[in-house]
Amino acid sequence: MTCMRAEIKTSCLKRLKRIEGQIRGLAGMVEDDRYCIDVVTQIAAAKTALRRVEEEILRDHVAHCVEHAINSGDKADQRRKIAELMDVVSRADR
Secondary structure, X not given: OOOOOHHHHHHHHHHHHHHHHHHHHHHHHHHOOOOHHHHHHHHHHHHHHHHHHHHHXXXXXXXXXXXXXXXXXXXXXXXXXXXXXXXXXXXXXX
């Protein structure tokens, strides 16, 4: 089974490449001794961008992988997918 639908993968990769540029920009800001609040503001923007990618991937996972487990009727697979989802959601809150 594929992990992620092609259009979601493309969208996430595009976002991650943009975030990669943001991180390089942050490193440059630190190297250039930019004002701390400006650096922290950019860190917050990068974190928000990463959170959006995470949400997009989780939404796809539920719509694709979890739904497949539910429709399969395989109780063990259903429990495993729900446990994985609960685990990752609880880790995200920390």
